[in-house]
């Protein structure tokens with residue numbers, strides 16, 4: 001099959017955004033989605049948050065000092081960046097643009113502030129917000145994960161209300177109650193968007209051919 005081309009002459013890769021309050025299960029869902037859909041590239045963010053046990057530089061995050069992050073902001077390397085739970089996080093502009101330019105689908109696991117910034121520059125992105133089934137279950141998952149101190153967990157729980165208040169800004173909302181159901185829902189969104197994008201690209205290709213052929 002030939003590479004799909006849009007009317008703007010760009011190759012069609014889709015930018016997916018997945019956001020959720022801490023502990024809702026976003027990373028677990030995204031990792032399982034990537035196993036099912038290996039053609040999607042996950043963007044690895046830069047962060048000033050210290051690594052959790054087991055987290056690897058370049059795989060989970062690019063862990064940087066605050067000063068380096070500020071320098072990178074000044075250099076304009078981020079497509080979006082935000083302060084979340086007292087740490088700074090940012091998405092590399094070049095990585096995302098290179099991948100999209102190669103026609104790859106790219107997934108960003110970012111917060112609602114980053115999603116709002118991306119929508120301004122890339123309105124055709126597709127955003128999904130993951131909700132926990134209840135506050136009790138959110139707290140149980142955060143504590144059960146065992147990755148953060150009590151203080152960090154309290155802060156994340158406190159901030160979750162402010163994050164959930166932005167859920168309606170997203171294209172889709174998925175409740176992560178039964179894991180397999182939530183994963184099926186996320187995969188269904190990806191597949192539906194791909195089908196739509198493929199149809200659009202084919203329509204554009206036909207139009208381009210027609211315009212080029214006309215006298």
Ligand SMILES: Nc1nc2c(ncn2[C@@H]2O[C@H](COP(=O)(O)OP(=O)(O)O)[C@@H](O)[C@H]2O)c(=O)[nH]1
Nearest residue numbers: 022023045081082084089090091109110111114
């Ligand atoms: N805006 C923005 N948010 C990010 C980025 N990377 C991660 N985040 C968000 O920062 C928040 C905290 O992430 P993390 O420290 O990994 O904790 P977790 O969500 O509890 O696993 C989550 O909402 C992430 O989605 C990024 O590059 N930009």
Ligand SMILES: Nc1ncnc2c1ncn2[C@@H]1O[C@H](COP(=O)(O)OP(=O)(O)O)[C@@H](O)[C@H]1O
Nearest residue numbers: 022023024025026027028141145176177178179
């Ligand atoms: N549907 C689910 N049911 C029960 N536990 C879940 C479910 N989804 C995720 N979890 C667990 O909840 C915890 C938090 O998940 P995680 O993916 O780290 O959340 P987030 O990335 O949103 O902060 C993990 O221990 C994970 O295994």
